[in-house]
Amino acid sequence: MSVYPAATGPVLVQPLSAQAELLILVRAAMAIVAGVFIYVATTVGGGASPSERNLMPFQKLIADRPSDEQRLFRELQEGLLEAEGMRSTENAWPTTSALADAGIPPFATDPTRRRAYDWRLNQNGTLVNYLGIPKDGDGPAWLIVVLEPEPGVPPDQPFEDQEHHRLLNGAMLHVATWVHPTGRAVADRIVRMPQTEGWIQLYAVGPASPRSPSAAQP
Amino acid sequence: MTPFYTWIADLAQRGWLPGDFQYPFLIRGFLSVLVLAPILGGLSHLVVTRRMAFFSAALGQAALTGVAIGLLLGEPLNSPYGGMFGFCLLATLAMVYVKRRATLPPDTLIGVFHALTLGLGLCLLVLLTRQFNVHQVESVLFGSLLTVTDGDLLLLVVVGIVVGGLLVREYNHLLLDSLNRPLASVAGARSIYLEYFFAVLLTLSIVVSLKIIGALLVEALVVVPAAAARNVASSTRSYLVWSIAVAFFAGAGGLAVSTKFLVPTGGAVVLAVSTIFFVTLAVRTMRRRSVM
Numbered sequence: 001m002s003v004y005p006a007a008t009g010p011v012l013v014q015p016l017s018a019q020a021e022l023l024i025l026v027r028a029a030m031a032i033v034a035g036v037f038i039y040v041a042t043t044v045g046g047g048a049s050p051s052e053r054n055l056m057p058f059q060k061l062i063a064d065r066p067s068d069e070q071r072l073f074r075e076l077q078e079g080l081l082e083a084e085g086m087r088s089t090e091n092a093w094p095t096t097s098a099l100a101d102a103g104i105p106p107f108a109t110d111p112t113r114r115r116a117y118d119w120r121l122n123q124n125g126t127l128v129n130y131l132g133i134p135k136d137g138d139g140p141a142w143l144i145v146v147l148e149p150e151p152g153v154p155p156d157q158p159f160e161d162q163e164h165h166r167l168l169n170g171a172m173l174h175v176a177t178w179v180h181p182t183g184r185a186v187a188d189r190i191v192r193m194p195q196t197e198g199w200i201q202l203y204a205v206g207p208a209s210p211r212s213p214s215a216a217q218p
Numbered sequence: 219m220t221p222f223y224t225w226i227a228d229l230a231q232r233g234w235l236p237g238d239f240q241y242p243f244l245i246r247g248f249l250s251v252l253v254l255a256p257i258l259g260g261l262s263h264l265v266v267t268r269r270m271a272f273f274s275a276a277l278g279q280a281a282l283t284g285v286a287i288g289l290l291l292g293e294p295l296n297s298p299y300g301g302m303f304g305f306c307l308l309a310t311l312a313m314v315y316v317k318r319r320a321t322l323p324p325d326t327l328i329g330v331f332h333a334l335t336l337g338l339g340l341c342l343l344v345l346l347t348r349q350f351n352v353h354q355v356e357s358v359l360f361g362s363l364l365t366v367t368d369g370d371l372l373l374l375v376v377v378g379i380v381v382g383g384l385l386v387r388e389y390n391h392l393l394l395d396s397l398n399r400p401l402a403s404v405a406g407a408r409s410i411y412l413e414y415f416f417a418v419l420l421t422l423s424i425v426v427s428l429k430i431i432g433a434l435l436v437e438a439l440v441v442v443p444a445a446a447a448r449n450v451a452s453s454t455r456s457y458l459v460w461s462i463a464v465a466f467f468a469g470a471g472g473l474a475v476s477t478k479f480l481v482p483t484g485g486a487v488v489l490a491v492s493t494i495f496f497v498t499l500a501v502r503t504m505r506r507r508s509v510m
Contacts, residue, residue, distance in 0.1 A: 016410055018319055025311050032311075036304035043300070044292040054295045056357070057243075057367050185240075193480050195364050198241050 055203070058195040062202045068114060069179060072142060073202055075106040076130075076177055080144055080165075083130070088168035093128050093146075096121050106132070106142075115139050122190040126150060129190050134183040141183035143194060147174035162204055177202045219368045238477050246371050247363035247483070250430050251469035253371075253378045254439075257423045259462030260385055262444035264416065267396040272325055273313065273417070274437040276332040277424050280309040282433040283335045284425075285358050286342030296365055299373070302425050309335060310421045314414055361432030361484030363476065370429055377426045381419050392416060393454065430469075432484030439465060442491040449498035464494050 016024075055061070062073045082104045086094040096119035099107035107119050117132040126149070132142035149171050160166050165173045178199040180186050191197060223242040230239035238244050265274060281302055288301020313331050317324045357365045385392075395402035395412045403409050424436050431439055447460030471494075472487030479486075 021315065021318075021410065025315055029308055029311060032304055032307045036300045039300040040288075040291050040293060043294075056296055056365055058364055196241070196243075196477065196480060 058199070059201045059203060062204055065179075065202065069140065069202075072106055072113075073177060073179075073204075076142060076144060077204075079104050079107055080130075080146075080175065080177075084165055084167060084173070093121060093123060096130065117142070120188055122188075124190045127190060127192060131186070131188065131191070133186055133188065137184040139183050141180040141186040143178040143180070143191060143199060145174075145176045145178065145191065145194060149173075238474075243363050243366065244473070244477060246366045246368070247430065247473050247477075248470070249371055250363075250366060250374055251466065251473055253374050254427050254430065255466035255469055256462050257378050257381055258427065258439050259443050259465035260382070260458065261420055261423055262440050262442075262461045262465065263447060263457050264392055264396055265420065265440050266444040266448070267393075268416065269324075270417075270420070271437065271441045272328050272332070274420065274424065274440045276313065276328050276335065277306060277310065277421055278428075278433045278436045279332055279339060280306050280335040281425055281428050281436070282358065283309075283339035283342060285428075285433070286339055286346055289346055290342060296367065297369065299425075302428065303422075306421045306425050307418065310417045311414070314417045318410070318413065356482075357432075358428065359432055359434050360482035361428070361430050361435065361487070363430065363473070363483050366429050370426075374426045377422050381423055384415075384419060388412065388415065430483055431487055432482065435484040435488045438488040438491060439468065442488075442495050443468065446491070446495040446498040449495075449502040464491065464498075468494055 062070055065073070079099060082102070083094050083099060086098075094102075096107050100109065100119070102108075106113070106117065109116070115138075116135040118135055120129075120131045120133075122129040122131060126147060128146040128148065130144040130146075134141065160172075163175060165175050167173060176194075178194045178201050180194075180197075180199045182198070185198070191199070195201065219242075223245055226235065226245050227240040227242075229235045230237055239248075265271060284302035284305035285298050286301070287305050288298025289295060291298075291301055293300055309331065313328060316327050316331075320327055356362075391402060391405075391407035392412055392415075394405060395407050395409055399409050402412075420440065424440065427436055427439065443461045443464040444457070446464045447457050451457035451460045468487055468491035471490035472483060475481065475490065476483040476486035
C-alpha cells in the first residue's frame with residue numbers, strides 16, 4: 001500500500017471578493033484604454049495621408065508611381081471615357097484597333113512614348129478587359145477592368161466616382177485600372193480578380209468616397 | 219521580405235514549389251497558417267474542454283465592432299489594431315466578470331454580449347460606409363489573404379510567440395482547471411486568474427487571425443479542430459497534437475481552395491476544417507464498429 005506524504009492535509013481555497021476582483025478589472029481596463037489611446041495617438045495622422053490610409057495592400061495612389069506610369073494612367077482614363085462613349089452609342093465595346101484608328105491614346109501609336117504596347121479587348125459576359133502588354137516584354141502591363149451591371153440588377157451605388165462610371169443609357173459601370181510590374185508574366189486572357197494575380201490597383205485620389213450617398217442623390 | 223519573396227517565387231517558377239507561390243500574398247498566407255495552426259490548435263482543445271465555444275463566437279463579433287471603432291478613431295483601414303485589441307480585451311474582461319458573478323447561465327450572458335456587440339458593430343459599420351467603400355470592410359468580415367501585410371505577419375509571429383510561451387508555462391494548470399476546478403485549486407492553481415488568463419490569450423489569438431479567417435468565421439477554427447481531434451485522439455497529448463494538425467491542414471487546404479476558386483479565405487478554411495471533422499467522425503464510427 002502506498003503511504004500519503006506528510007504534507008497531505010486540508011487546503012484552504014479563498015476566492016477573491018467581488019469588490020477586489022472588480023477593482024483589479026477596472027485597473028486592467030484603464031491600462032487597456034490608456035494603451036489604445038497611446039497607440040492611436042501615435043499612429044493616426046502620422047505619415048500616411050487620409051487617402052493612403054484607406055488603401056488595401058494591393059492598391060496604390062498614382063501620384064506615388066513613376067512619371068511614365070502616371071502619363072499612361074492619365075491616357076487610359078481618357079481612352080476609357082472615349083470607349084464608354086462608343087459603348088453608349090454603338091451598343092458594343094470598341095475594339096482596340098478601332099480606338100487606335102480614332103487616334104485615341106494610349107491605344108493609338110505614339111512615337112513619343114518610351115514603350116510600345118499590344119492592346120487587346122477581352123470580353124466575357126458583363127466583364128470587359130482592356131489589356132496592354134509591353135511589346136518588348138520589358139516593363140509593366142496595364143489593365144482596365146469594366147464590369148457592366150447584370151440586367152435587372154440595381155447599381156450598388158447611385159453616384160459616379162472614379163470607380164463608377166455611368167453610360168448614356170443610365171447603366172452604372174464598375175471600372176478599375178490596374179498595373180502589373182512584370183509585363184512578361186501576364187497572359188493574354190480575361191482577368192476577373194486581378195489582385196490575386198499580382199496586379200496593383202491604381203487610384204487617382206484614394207478609394208474613400210468623398211460624398212455621402214444621401215448628399216449625392218440627384 | 220522582398221528578397222525572400224523573390225527567392226520563393228524563383229523556386230515556384232522552377233517547379234520546385236506550386237506555381238501559386240510566385241505571389242507574395244500567398245507566401246504570407248502560408249506563413250500565417252504555419253503560425254496560426256499551433257496557436258489556434260493549441261487553444262482549441264482547451265476551448266472545447268472549458269466550454270468556451272460560444273464565448274469565441276461572441277469575441278468574433280466583438281472584433282467586428284472593434285474594427286469599426288478603430289476606423290472611426292481614424293486608424294488605417296487595413297490595420298485598425300488599436301480598436302480591435304482594445305475593444306476585444308475590454309469585452310473579454312466584462313464577459314468573464316459577468317459570467318463569474320451573475321446568477322444567470324453563462325450561455326445566456328454571453329448571448330447578451332454577442333447580441334450587444336453585433337448590434338453595435340452593425341450600427342457603426344453603417345456609419346462607416348459613409349466614409350469608406352463598403353467592399354473594403356468585406357475582407358474583415360470574411361477574411362482575405364490579399365489584405366495581409368508583412369506588418370500583420372510580424373504581429374502574428376510576435377503574438378504567436380507570446381501566446382505560445384504563456385500557454386506552455388500555464389498549460390498543466392489550465393488543463394487541470396479545465397477538467398476539475400476544485401482539484402486544480404487544491405493543487406495550487408489560481409482558478410480566477412486562469413479564467414481571465416485563458417480568455418485574454420484566446421482574445422489575442424482571435425484578433426491576430428481575423429484578417430485571414432474573418433470576424434464571422436473565426437470561432438470555427440478555435441472549436442472545430444478540437445472537435446475533430448477528439449474523434450481520433452486516444453490521450454491528452456494526442457488530443458493536442460491532432461488539434462494542431464487539423465488546424466494546419468484546414469488552414470493550408472482552405473488557402474489552396476481560396477486561391478484556386480477565388481472564394482473568401484475564411485469560408486474556405488471553415489469548409490476544409492468541417493470536412494476534416496466529418497472524416498474523423500467517420501473514422502471514429504468505423505473504429506467503434508470494428509471493436510464491436
